[in-house]
Amino acid sequence: MRDWIKAQRSDQVACLANVVNIPSGTTNAAGVQHVGAVFRASFDSLGFDSRWSNQDSVKRGGHLIAVHKGKAGQARLLLIGHLDTVFEGPGHAWSPDSGDSTAHGAGAQDMKGGDVVLLWAIRALAHAGALKDAVGPNDPAERGAGDISFVAAQVGGSLDGLGQDGSGDHSPAVDFPDGRGARQWATP
Helix, strand or coil, X not given: CHHHHHHCHHHHHHHHHHHHCCCCEXXXXXXXXXXXXXXXXXXXXXXXXXXXXEEHHHCXXXXXXXXXXXXXXXXXXXXXXXXXXXXXXXCCCCXXXXXXXXCECCCCCCCXXXXXXXXXHHHHHHHCCHHHHHCCCCCHHHCCCCCEEEEECCCCCCCCCCCCCCCCCCCEEEEXXXXXXXXXXCCC
């Protein structure tokens, strides 16, 4: 898997350059939605069910929620990032590394770079066949078991209610041996 990821470096850098060059400052809702559309297309192509949650009421771009259903007994993952950047405009465009292996541009490290890393981790799992084996029966009793959830939330936005499926259930996204759990935001 590691060799496959290394072989994808040029595609990863191209993806990062693409999203860095989309102006998506915190108050640029259209830009944040554009970045979300890029990642949404990628997650959809990997078999995720994705949706966009608007945050118009707080004048923010919104949240991308992508879920890959799993089956009982499989690990559950919650991957979270954000799509907006603090800065945009002149001087914040993509700049290829200058030999120091550092990407430059608005969001190149925080957080668009991290979002690209998350995407390629999921692509590596798909390449290894791990995603197809995680898909289980569509049994409501097993809802949430083995899910891989990606939430790209915008800074300053609210995540309240994203985990609700109509029943008000907020089962843990991560189950710890001592029974503690993190609130599950991403299961529709």
